[in-house]
Amino acid sequence: MQVPLLDLKAQYGQIKDQVLAAVAEVLESQVCIGGPKVAELEQAIARACDCKYAVGVSSGTDAILITLMSLGIGPGDEVITTPFTFFATAGSIARTGARPVFVDIDPKTFNIDPDLIEAAITPRTKAIMPVHLFGQMADMDPIMEIAQRHGLAVIEDAAQSITSTYKGRKAGSIGTAGCFSFFPSKNLGAAGDGGMVVTNDQALHERLVVMRNHGSKPKYYHKYIGGNFRLDPIQAAILLVKLPYLEHWSAKRRANAAYYDSRFKGTIVRTPYISPDCVSIFNQYCIRVPDRDRLRQYLTDRKIGTEIYYPLSLHLQECFKGLGYKEGDLPQSEKAAKEVLALPIYPELTEQMLAYVADSVLSFYS
Numbered sequence: 001m002q003v004p005l006l007d008l009k010a011q012y013g014q015i016k017d018q019v020l021a022a023v024a025e026v027l028e029s030q031v032c033i034g035g036p037k038v039a040e041l042e043q044a045i046a047r048a049c050d051c052k053y054a055v056g057v058s059s060g061t062d063a064i065l066i067t068l069m070s071l072g073i074g075p076g077d078e079v080i081t082t083p084f085t086f087f088a089t090a091g092s093i094a095r096t097g098a099r100p101v102f103v104d105i106d107p108k109t110f111n112i113d114p115d116l117i118e119a120a121i122t123p124r125t126k127a128i129m130p131v132h133l134f135g136q137m138a139d140m141d142p143i144m145e146i147a148q149r150h151g152l153a154v155i156e157d158a159a160q161s162i163t164s165t166y167k168g169r170k171a172g173s174i175g176t177a178g179c180f181s182f183f184p185s186k187n188l189g190a191a192g193d194g195g196m197v198v199t200n201d202q203a204l205h206e207r208l209v210v211m212r213n214h215g216s217k218p219k220y221y222h223k224y225i226g227g228n229f230r231l232d233p234i235q236a237a238i239l240l241v242k243l244p245y246l247e248h249w250s251a252k253r254r255a256n257a258a259y260y261d262s263r264f265k266g267t268i269v270r271t272p273y274i275s276p277d278c279v280s281i282f283n284q285y286c287i288r289v290p291d292r293d294r295l296r297q298y299l300t301d302r303k304i305g306t307e308i309y310y311p312l313s314l315h316l317q318e319c320f321k322g323l324g325y326k327e328g329d330l331p332q333s334e335k336a337a338k339e340v341l342a343l344p345i346y347p348e349l350t351e352q353m354l355a356y357v358a359d360s361v362l363s364f365y366s
Helices: 008-029 036-048 060-068 088-094 138-152 200-210 235-264 292-301 318-323 331-339 351-365
Strands: 053-057 078-081 097-103 127-131 153-157 177-181 196-200 287-288 340-343
Touching: 008 235, 036 053, 036 196, 036 235, 053 060, 053 200, 060 088, 060 153, 060 177, 060 196, 060 200, 078 088, 088 097, 088 318, 097 318, 127 138, 138 153, 196 200, 235 287, 235 351, 292 340, 292 351, 331 340
Parallel strands: 078 097, 078 127, 127 153, 153 177
Antiparallel strands: 053 196, 177 196, 287 340
C-alpha cells in the first residue's frame, strides 16, 4: 500500500468542476488583479475568523512581512518569536531590518513558552510573534497580558491554524493582527501561493490595503514604501470554492488524529498534546519518537510519506549566525527537532491507510 504525506489530487477530484467554473469566471471577466473575488474572500475570511477586517495578500510570508512593515517595525527593533517554526516567521522579521529574538518552546505543545517571554524584552522590543504551530494556537492570554504591560504589538503567525480556537476565540482574532497562508498543503489551500492578514484595528487595516499596492493611494502617489503584495483573484476564486468545506476537512483531520492517538496510546510513541483550551485543526500530526530518522526510513521503505517539521531550529540556521545563538541555548526546541515526525493526516485517508500507517509505526518499535 502507498500512503503519501498529502494527496491534493484526492481533494481536487471532489471539487474539480466547481474549481474550473470559478477559474473560468475570473478569466471571462478579465479582472486579473484585485476585483470582486478578492473582496468577497476577504469578507468571508474575516467572518470565519471573527475579525472586522481582512486583507488578501500574495503569500503567508508576505502576510507577516506586510504586517511588520505596516506597524513600522524596522532597523534597530526587536521582535520576540519562536525558533521552532517555518523560516518565514523569523525571515520576515530580519527582512525589515529588525532582529528576531528567540524564546524556547513548551515541550508539550511545541508553541512558544509564555513564561520565558518577559525576560527577553528589552527597550528595543516592538512586538511578540507567537506561532500557532501544527494547527494548535499558542497560550494567548499570558502573551497578551505581557504585551499590554509593555506596550507591544502581538502578531499571530497563524499560517497553519486558520479557524483553530483558544478558549473559544479564533486564530488571528486575539492579537493586533493575524497572518494566514494559503499554501496548497494548508487545510485551506490555494492552487499556488496566497495569504491573508486579519485585524480588528481599522487604522492598521487601512494601512495594509495601501501597503500591499506599493504604498500607493491614490494611484501613482506613494505615502509609504510598500510592495506588490496583492492576492491573485484566480486564487481567491478557488479559495471561495474550498472555504465551505474547511470545517468538514478539519473535523476529518481531528478524527484521523483521534484514531492515531488510540493506536499509539500506552506505547513509546508520544502523540500530539492538545491543550484543553484549544481546538486544533491538525495541519500536521507530529509524533515524538526515539530513533526518529531510522523510523522515517522504515516508513519510506513501506511507501508511507512523512516529513520532519523542523530538522534545525531557526536559532542554529547559518543565516542567523550573526545573532550569536549557539547549540544548547534553546534546548527544548533543539530536542524537538531531533524527535518530531509528521504522519499523513489529510481528510481523504481511508481507514485502511490509517491502519497501515499505525501498524507500520508500531511494527518498527516492536
